[in-house]
Amino acid sequence: MKTVVDWNDIYASVRKELGDHRAGWADQLALVLEDVKHSVERHPGVFGDELPDVQQIKQKLGGLRVYTRECNQNILDELDTRVDEIEKTCEKCGNAAGIQSIQGYLTTLCCWCYNEYLEYRFDDAEAKWPRDLELDIADRFPDLVSADTASLKPSIGAGWLVLLGQFLQATEHVVRKAFKEPVVVQITDVKMSREGSIHIDFSKFDHCLDQLLRRIDLDSKRTCAKCGHRGDIVRKQDKANVLCAHCEDRGEWDPFNA
Numbered sequence: 001m002k003t004v005v006d007w008n009d010i011y012a013s014v015r016k017e018l019g020d021h022r023a024g025w026a027d028q029l030a031l032v033l034e035d036v037k038h039s040v041e042r043h044p045g046v047f048g049d050e051l052p053d054v055q056q057i058k059q060k061l062g063g064l065r066v067y068t069r070e071c072n073q074n075i076l077d078e079l080d081t082r083v084d085e086i087e088k089t090c091e092k093c094g095n096a097a098g099i100q101s102i103q104g105y106l107t108t109l110c111c112w113c114y115n116e117y118l119e120y121r122f123d124d125a126e127a128k129w130p131r132d133l134e135l136d137i138a139d140r141f142p143d144l145v146s147a148d149t150a151s152l153k154p155s156i157g158a159g160w161l162v163l164l165g166q167f168l169q170a171t172e173h174v175v176r177k178a179f180k181e182p183v184v185v186q187i188t189d190v191k192m193s194r195e196g197s198i199h200i201d202f203s204k205f206d207h208c209l210d211q212l213l214r215r216i217d218l219d220s221k222r223t224c225a226k227c228g229h230r231g232d233i234v235r236k237q238d239k240a241n242v243l244c245a246h247c248e249d250r251g252e253w254d255p256f257n258a
């Protein structure tokens with residue numbers, strides 16, 4: 001494998017490997033490598049007298065990976081610690097961020113860059129989001145509604161549809177795999193509660209779903225109901241809403257008035 005870091009032009013090397021869309025990480029990693037270079041120059045007794053041979057720099061599964069050929073342990077420890085710090089920031093702009101799976105895509109983006117990405121990918125039209133937007137529970141999960149339910153569309157924001165999809169799949173699995181006693185579940189409504197969490201109404205419910213229900217309740221309280229990024233409960237006079245900073249800033253969205 002070839003060396004990817006030119007120690008005389010660290011910034012350009014790192015930027016080239018990570019690409020312009022990961023400038024937030026590239027800027028920070030370049031600084032880390034500058035520090036490594038100085039450490040080797042100044043303290044060869046501790047860091048060895050050779051600069052590490054960096055073979056690959058990339059984003060993998062939402063994390064930052066820096067692969068080196070075997071080198072001084074103190075350099076490796078330093079790199080590990082500093083890369084862990086970088087991973088707590090947005091790949092694109094360096095804002096505070098955490099790794100998360102959004103629409104099945106593992107990423108470390110702040111809510112602003114994530115929304116910019118969504119707009120670019122779906123051309124500013126939420127209607128072009130994954131087909132989950134048109135989720136009809138009666139159609140996709142017929143075992144989870146009463147026989148006379150022709151159609152049941154959840155009244156929640158698009159940001160929660162992935163959570164809901166996971167819940168419905170897990171519930172369907174429980175219903176289908178129940179072998180001793182049959183488990184009967186009938187959902188009648190899915191909406192956002194005034195407290196800012198997802199609310200699912202059942203005409204038939206089984207307590208073996210308690211755990212799944214608790215999980216989606218908790219997850220909904222920290223997922224932006226509009227875009228699916230990590231969000232916070234925003235409390236207003238008579239109702240609460242879960243939004244990320246980006247969607248809250250946009251202001252105009254009200255799930256109770258959609």
Ligand SMILES: [Zn+2]
Pocket residue numbers: 090091092093094095109110111112113114
């Ligand atoms: Zn960002």
Ligand SMILES: [Zn+2]
Pocket residue numbers: 111224225226227228229231243244245246247248
């Ligand atoms: Zn949002």
